[in-house]
Amino acid sequence: MNEFQKRINLRFPLKEISKIVIKQYNLGSFISNRVIFVGYEDFNYILKTSKGKFVVKIFSLLRSDKDCQVLVHKAFVPYKNEFSTPKIYEIKGNTLFNFSIHNQAFRLCVMDYIDGKDFYRLGVELNENELKFIAKQVAK
Numbered sequence: 001m002n003e004f005q006k007r008i009n010l011r012f013p014l015k016e017i018s019k020i021v022i023k024q025y026n027l028g029s030f031i032s033n034r035v036i037f038v039g040y041e042d043f044n045y046i047l048k049t050s051k052g053k054f055v056v057k058i059f060s061l062l063r064s065d066k067d068c069q070v071l072v073h074k075a076f077v078p079y080k081n082e083f084s085t086p087k088i089y090e091i092k093g094n095t096l097f098n099f100s101i102h103n104q105a106f107r108l109c110v111m112d113y114i115d116g117k118d119f120y121r122l123g124v125e126l127n128e129n130e131l132k133f134i135a136k137q138v139a140k
Contacts, residue, residue, distance in 0.1 A: 007060045008043045053113035086111040
């Protein structure tokens with residue numbers, strides 16, 4: 001089991017989780033999944049379906065339910081007229097989806113995948129004002 005799988009105690013093929021997510025969120029049919037090897041604590045992957053690409057964030061076993069709710073609402077729910085964030089999907093009004101498979105509980109959220117590049121890959125160096133602006137947005 002690799003370090004990313006340990007974060008969520010994933011002991012079976014990720015495709016099994018993807019199939020549950022696809023069914024619950026009505027995302028079409030499975031094409032592929034690809035783990036995102038950037039970030040910490042949680043397990044993130046790109047789920048490609050017949051309806052598009054989505055990011056699935058499976059929360060670490062170390063996080064409490066309250067921590068997960070706070071993270072989703074502060075980090076992913078759009079701030080009106082301030083800046084854009086990926087659309088987060090809901091099931092019956094909930095942004096978190098809790099389920100069990102193979103006697104293992106999981107908590108996750110699903111959001112739109114935004115195809116883009118980070119500043120490093122673009123070869124862009126930010127000036128001091130741009131860095132301050134981004135830091136303020138992240139702090140919010």
